[in-house]
Amino acid sequence: MSIRIQNIVPILKARAFGNTAEAVIDTVSIDSRSLQNSAHTLFFALVGPNNDAHAYIEDLIATGVQNFVVLHIPEGCANKANFLIVENTLDALQQFAAYYRCLFHFLVIGLTGSNGKTIVKEWLNFLLSPDFNVIRSPKSYNSQVGVPLSIFAINEKHNLGIFEAGISTVNEMEKLEKIIQPTIGILTSIGSSHDEGFLDLEEKINEKLVLFKEAEIVIYQKRDLVDKLILPRTKAFTWSFKNAEADVFVYKKETENLNTTVYYKYKGNSHELIIPFQDKASIENAISCLMALLYFNYDSTTIQSRMLLLFPVEMRLKVKNGINNCSLIDDSYSSDFQSLKIALDFLESQKQFPKKTVILSDIFQSGLSNEELYSKVSQLIISNNISRVIGIGETISAFKDTFVNCITFNNTAEFISNFENLDFANETILIKGARSFQFEEIVYLLEEKTHETVLEINLNAISYNLNFFKSKLKPNVKIMVMVKAFGYGNGGLEIAKLLEHHKVDYLGVAFADEGISLKNGGIHLPIMVLNPENTSFSAIIQYQLEPEIYCLKGLYAFLKIAKEKNLYHFPIHIKLDTGMHRLGFEEDTIEELIATLKGNDTVQIRSILSHLATSDDLKHRDFTLSQINLFDTMSSRIVRELGIDPIRHILNTSGISNYPDSQFNMVRLGIGLYGVSNDPAEQKYLENVGTLKSVISQIRTITAGESVGYGRKFMAEKPTKVATIPIGYADGISRGWGNGVGFVSIKDKKAKILGSICMDMLMVDVTEIDCTEGDSVIIFGESPTVSYIAKKLNTIPYEVLTSISQRVKRVFYR
Structure with a gap:
């Protein structure tokens, strides 16, 4: 982005004050705390119910920011910077984003729905990036503010955009439609979130479909209400499990070995597709991606080879305790320039130590040449006062000299082999890498090892x-x-x-x-x-x-x-x-x-x-x-x-x-x-709040006639694979839940509890489950629910919940 301030004035219908004739901006900001703000930043002073960014303008000027969109010039700031006065700064941000979007002419996929937007966006990025230079919304940037900020990351090298739009009430989507301007629309699952903002389901769907009013085609799961509300001039491309009149009819599903095979008919031909998930939501999200690939005319072999590689999407930046009194920020599944900027701002807000380290992989899909990209990354690192950079990847290693205090490794394995020689202590560490670099292994090395049973x-x-x-x-x-x-x-x-x-x-x-x-x-x-x-x-x-x-x-x-x-x-x-x-x-x-x-x-x-x-x-x-x-x-x-x-x-x-x-x-x-x-x-209208999780400590196979646990309450009648879980009645699990009465969930399959529950452990049957030591275990949550457990124990859910011991760590997340 490189735009003269004087060209922005008429777009925002603003009154300009200051030296706007020569001023040029290259970034947009709404966060006064960001260390990435500079002399070429255009800062929009947004006003919310509990905060007014005008209060921070004087401090921003002191740090070098020179360009502001405001409702008024704060006292004492006149003649110290360039000001564009508007009637509403949020409207101005959206108007500028709509203008900036119009500078580019390429295919844009717009996604909306109640659930699955971010996952479908990330999967489509993965599936289409071999053939397109993709720009997409970072994380879940789908709000009235998030969408404009996503759009500002577009540059002239991009030839496909994937942006998501989220709304909570009526009259919101029209503003986002003007900003995204999708040529292809995808409506994901419609659920009950934000129901309180709409009179009924029809009003909710109708508002979401506003995003697609100028789109060439809309992809969605066929249902009568959506069919009725789609504009007549808009082409619909539908799929269904039940309605054979849909363009893509999924007529059969089979699950095996953690995969799901779906059989579908398209243009009179039957096809088979293996999806590496078994849960309903992931299957529906994968079919939305399949529909996009079909619309782009990919052949079935390419579709299958790419979709087999789909992966779980982590949508949370998580703060964890690290070894040697370190604090970790885990963003180990994505590496692009826009999300790096977000992660660095998050690092600054969560830092616990003056020393800050960034472990960074090669960055993909920037739309920039490597020279320009790593020059910009270096500037980000400097502006955020990062103490040390550890680069992992052949490309970032080639640009090692661009950074100050930087050490590089060609791959993650090389980093791990040198881990003992690296000094990590009393610092905040951002771990940010593309999925292919498997940075979760680095997180495991740096994370403090604690009791692995938690209530999320x-x-x-x-x-x-x-x-x-x-x-x-x-x-x-x-x-x-x-x-x-x-x-x-x-x-x-x-x-x-x-x-x-x-x-x-x-x-x-x-x-x-x-x-x-x-x-x-x-x-x-x-x-x-x-x-x-x-x-x-x-x-x-x-x-x-x-x-x-x-x-x-x-x-x-x-x-x-x-x-x-x-x-x-x-x-x-x-x-x-x-x-x-x-x-x-x-x-x-x-x-x-x-x-x-x-x-x-x-x-x-x-x-x-x-x-x-x-x-x-x-x-x-x-x-x-x-x-x-x-x-x-x-x-x-x-x-x-x-x-x-x-x-x-x-x-x-x-x-x-x-x-x-x-x-x-x-x-x-x-x-x-x-x-x-x-x-x-x-x-069915309520959402699960607490999920009690643990891990598999050990797996062993016993032969017929051998027993499990105190009192030999379980005797194996055949060879049985037994997993031990580090949670017991001291953690609040009733002993009545043992001896075959209860179960836990491992890899979305039921594992029956064998023998008596011990004080700190319980054992389960995993003979038919493909699992390994360290795999996650659900004690209760979606399955089994606390209500199901209570019914089996002839008690009430209150007792199940309140029995969970204080020694079980509570982890809160959004």
């Missing part, structure tokens, strides 16, 4: 489940989310931080120490303590927690302390017993409760609540309705006689779904947040 918590899934239940609420109904018992075993503080970000109204914990831990962690949301002991009242007051008061003895005790501390209107919550018979004021104590609180200004009733005993079981609907009616009667009397207007709440997770007319002023969301519902019909 998907924060995106928690956000989705929260929004799912919020969509069921009437306007102005508040929501309390329960984070007691260490967030139902998932991790309390991290989830509480996410809930605070989502601006829920209340958090609920069981005991004071749980609330104190959250307050010490920086949580500012009001926190209700559901089961406070009288001895904890002083701590509750000190940490500004809000106690549930459920009996006269507790009320008197709290009022005594409140009076001693001269409190005024300290918030409390009154619990009523309407039939659960666990905690709460009963009807015959209401009169004394009212008499005690009347005229007392040391406390204020913030809410009145009760607890349903059978909200999940509609066989007891009459009993539940009687609880709700009694709660309404009792709470109304308190409200009336005390002349107050508190929040009232009785519904839990199941109650939200089964008794929508009884939401009162607030509901309490518990297990549903964590992806578990008592209703199978509702369960």
